[in-house]
Amino acid sequence: MLRSLYTRLQRLSARDDAVWWMSAISFAESSFFPLPPDVMLVPMCLEKPKKLWFYTNICALASLLGGLLGYALGFYLFESVGRMIIDFYNAQESFQHFQEMFAEFGPWFLILKGVTPIPYKLLTITAGFAHLDLTVFILCSIVARFSRFYMIAILLHFYGPQVQEIIEKRLMLVATVLLVVVVGGLLSFKFV
Template identity: 85%
Template sequence: MLRSLYNRIQRLSVRRDAVWWMSAVSFAESSFFPLPPDVMLIPMCLAQPKKLWFYTNLCALASLLGGVFGYALGFYLFESLGRLIIDLYDAQDSFLRFQEMFAAYGPWFLILKGVTPIPYKLLTITAGFAHLDLTVFVLCSIIARFSRFYMIAVLLHFYGEQVQAIIEKRLMLVTTLLLVVVVGGLLSFKFV
């Protein structure tokens, strides 16, 4: 089952409309959607290494725009939509802790957490709710999101063929590690 899913994602990553799907996932992940864009970015970059930087920049830009949307949810629509998203992820305690961290560390907290695998949507909604200056939010998000996706791109640039060979040879191990990272990210915003 895992092998067929991997092969399916590989086939999707070379379709003409794959770039739009990746952009949509990246945008949505920054404001409300649980699936990270890495699921599409990595296979697309492996399938078409010459487009690695284009895909990375597009993914980061879509994430930034989605982050601004998440900020707007927290700033303008917290009571109607923002709280619903926080409740959907059962992240009320994390939301309160993030508010305290924003008050104490402001932009540095956003940069640090924006690079990690924790759900970025929680940061964007909290930043909007906390009324973090929009210019500061955008600048910090540029640093955080581009850094996050550039780390992946640099690894794929230098080790792309080896990464693909490892993924194909040890698919279960790679999937387990990715699952641990995602679950760890989710748990970190629950307990951090």
């Protein structure tokens, strides 16, 4: 089922209205949709390299707005909707683990996990359920989501089409490298 959906989304990336579809996917993925917007972002950026940063910003902004919906589902509607999404993805164990991590590390956990390709919806719903301060949630989400999509854009900018396969098959490795860079940068500010 996911492979079929993946193929359909890649076909949508070639349409004239692809930016709207990518925005919708990016928004929905942050709260309930199963596939990340990278499926559309990468081919769109490769097809129109001059629009790479425009597409990346739209994708990140839509993800941020979708994250607010996920946060609201966890904060206000967890018992009726949020739990149903967690159960649908069979992510009860991850949800429990994320609650513990939010309790221990707070916003840092959101930033660190938000740049990885793990389902962002689990983070947003858990953040809402944990009643993470909304302003803190928004600021951390800006850092996490823009970092995540800019990482892809930078790779596409410098390496073009040959990076598509790497991104699709090794996104966790690429995200881990970015995570090390982000953490290193944050620590350098702390100690300078």
